[in-house]
């Protein structure tokens with residue numbers, strides 16, 4: 001059965017789904033993204049890729065794109081997590097196994113912007129600057145409407161529009177999102193500057209978690225490109241656009257809002273400079289070797305965040321609107337699995353929809369089967385992320401609706 005698939009959101013999950021469908025021979029696929037270009041806000045960070053996420057990427061991407069991603073992935077393989085207090089005294093930390101070991105082409109972390117460029121490679125039918133507003137079901141079809149006044153009609157609409165999903169707001173406004181009470185400052189520091197400022201050797205090449213007094217928490221993660229994205233594209237897939245990139249540390253400084261003591265309206269409108277100063281002020285008593293990382297953070301790449309979780313994760317039911325990624329299962333970044341879960345969705349959903357296109361399954365059965373499986377593994381991912389959030393931040397809220 002010929003299927004026209006409309007994907008709302010050209011983020012990690014939506015683009016990976018479009019790639020998976022293309023690999024499976026489903027060609028009438030259109031992605032609508034509100035960002036004006038691939039370089040949207042907050043793309044300049046690294047993402048941990050789990051074994052499940054890597055395997056989903058390999059399922060969906062053509063070989064050349066897999067090679068490009070592996071060539072630009074993080075060079076420093078992580079062996080678990082190193083935990084310290086604010087004076088850099090080692091602390092106990094949970095262990096994470098990784099069946100991939102030290103495989104040389106393992107993709108264990110990637111730069112988010114580079115991942116988006118790779119996910120766009122070779123895809124037609126991605127439309128930027130199209131902000132979805134609402135949909136309507138007309139007979140056996142779904143019509144998506146956009147802020148520019150335009151509309152498109154398809155057989156299936158996939159909601160891949162992230163944590164603040166407009167599609168979910170229309171279809172499932174009753175689904176609960178928890179505000180975990182944690183406020184975070186996400187930032188990026190060039191690696192060379194952090195090392196020059198005294199970042200100790202033991203902290204340089206792994207995921208570091210520092211928990212200070214009052215549950216103040218810093219997570220520090222290196223992104224060391226195996227090959228710069230432009231060089232890798234020139235060698236492996238000339239014509240694929242890449243951005244200039246240098247090695248960096250991504251840092252996430254988190255604190256409970258009671259300890260922060262700043263109203264959300266004020267916190268969420270602070271500039272990058274103000275946020276950087278706030279971190280320096282709140283960590284004035286911390287070990288000086290850690291403070292250099294904040295002092296050299298790029299203000300233009302520093303943002304405020306609130307941590308949320310979807311509890312419980314629920315299927316969206318029958319129909320032609322199918323959810324994927326953060327739109328249906330938002331989770332705090334503490335587990336490093338939100339994007340991996342979205343990638344897993346993309347792989348599972350592309351298989352389900354390809355079976356429908358080949359006439360091997362009905363849309364109802366395929367969508368229900370995908371959603372039942374997704375709810376199971378997404379619930380596990382959220383539970384794990386909440387457990388790590390509790391461990392690292394000492395206090396999170398689990399009753400407050402966002």
Ligand SMILES: Cc1cc2nc3c(=O)[nH]c(=O)nc-3n(C[C@H](O)[C@H](O)[C@H](O)COP(=O)(O)OP(=O)(O)OC[C@H]3O[C@@H](n4cnc5c(N)ncnc54)[C@H](O)[C@@H]3O)c2cc1C
Pocket residue numbers: 008009010011012013014032033034035040046047048049130131132133160161162163164165166186252305324325326327333335336337338339340341342
């Ligand atoms: C600081 C931080 C660190 C993280 N680290 C990790 C990590 O290491 N590993 C990991 O697995 N996960 C991580 N995550 C989580 C991860 O970023 C998300 O889970 C992932 O991006 C979800 O993918 P998605 O495709 O569902 O949504 P997104 O990637 O957010 O994509 C949604 C897209 O939809 C677009 N959109 C939204 N509304 C509309 C609209 N109305 N019309 C059209 N387009 C729209 C958006 O512009 C966006 O491009 C982290 C998150 C944060 C905040």
